[in-house]
Amino acid sequence: MDYETIAMSKDGPVGTITLNRPGALNALNEQMVKELISALDEFERDASLRCVIITGSERAFSAGADIKEMAGMTAVQMAMTGHFFPLWDRVGRFPKPIVGALSGFVLGGGLELAMSCDILVASETTQLGQPEIDIGVMPGGGGTQRLTRAVGKYKAMEMILTGKRIGAEEAKALGLVSRVVPKEAYLTEARKVASEVASRSPVAVRLAKMAVNKAFEMGLSDGIDFERELFYLLFASEDKSEGMAAFMEKRSPQFKGK
Ligand code: CAA
Numbered sequence: 001m002d003y004e005t006i007a008m009s010k011d012g013p014v015g016t017i018t019l020n021r022p023g024a025l026n027a028l029n030e031q032m033v034k035e036l037i038s039a040l041d042e043f044e045r046d047a048s049l050r051c052v053i054i055t056g057s058e059r060a061f062s063a064g065a066d067i068k069e070m071a072g073m074t075a076v077q078m079a080m081t082g083h084f085f086p087l088w089d090r091v092g093r094f095p096k097p098i099v100g101a102l103s104g105f106v107l108g109g110g111l112e113l114a115m116s117c118d119i120l121v122a123s124e125t126t127q128l129g130q131p132e133i134d135i136g137v138m139p140g141g142g143g144t145q146r147l148t149r150a151v152g153k154y155k156a157m158e159m160i161l162t163g164k165r166i167g168a169e170e171a172k173a174l175g176l177v178s179r180v181v182p183k184e185a186y187l188t189e190a191r192k193v194a195s196e197v198a199s200r201s202p203v204a205v206r207l208a209k210m211a212v213n214k215a216f217e218m219g220l221s222d223g224i225d226f227e228r229e230l231f232y233l234l235f236a237s238e239d240k241s242e243g244m245a246a247f248m249e250k251r252s253p254q255f256k257g258k
Helices: 030-045 075-081 085-092 109-115 131-135 143-151 153-162 168-174 186-199 202-214 220-234 238-248
Strands: 006-011 014-019 051-055 060-062 098-102 105-107 119-123 127-129 179-181
Touching: 006 030, 014 030, 014 186, 030 085, 051 186, 060 098, 060 109, 085 109, 098 109, 098 186, 105 109, 109 127, 109 143, 119 168, 119 186, 127 168, 131 153, 143 153, 168 179, 179 186, 202 220, 202 238
Parallel strands: 014 051, 051 098, 060 105, 098 119, 105 127, 119 179
Antiparallel strands: 006 014
16 A cells, blocks of 8 residues: 555564654654554554564654644544544554654654554653643543553653653653664664564464553453463464474574464
């Protein structure tokens, strides 16, 4: 498919979606959200694709929902169209791992999109925030829930109630990004991480992602039971036999996702 607000590329088992509205700092408008969902659908159908990177530009991953598009909308229009909220549901439930490659502004819906990814690599220039309060609203794409789970109540409250941005190093210290690298390296580093993940068993990766995400929804003992069922299930996979045989034969495993 031809897209206007995003670009899509593939390098072996790693696919990349690049947000591409530079004039609006990659603000998420309805078209971009539809295109992102469609790109994710394509990547999900592609059996050879094992890991996805979502990125923006060096200046902005995304400055959030498109304020100019939202400004004229009524409550009923927002609620009835769902506007772009299906995006976060789609990204959050995407079965293959997603690496977010962040740089520059990661704000509002942009941070909510990032928090729906699985591993976050940030350039040292990254600034993250939920500034919706500055325009008289509040996060609507999961920010109050995901940010609180990521950084705890007090920092989440500070960020959401003041709209204050934090830098990459602080975000790393809070556990809000996985790693921070120089700005020249964030995309290369994200590709490196994505390739590592893509070289592992796709079956084990998928179930492990599912189990980690359940930690946000289940109590501890139910979560551990859920984990154990998935663990037993993996013993039915060819990849488990291959992985353990390769270990004993002192060679690299060849995982097939079976
Ligand atoms: N929506 C629409 N356009 C945006 C935008 C947004 N979220 N963010 C930036 N832009 C546009 C600007 O309007 C400007 O366009 P023009 O040149 O046509 O005027 C262009 O991008 C460049 O922006 P600035 O000139 O403002 O650049 P700057 O470097 O001075 O400031 C910024 C950068 C601090 C990110 C500032 O643009 C800003 O504060 N943006 C808004 C951030 C925001 O409030 N995000 C939350 C949106 S609401 C939301 O996301 C709801 C939700 O939870 C789902």
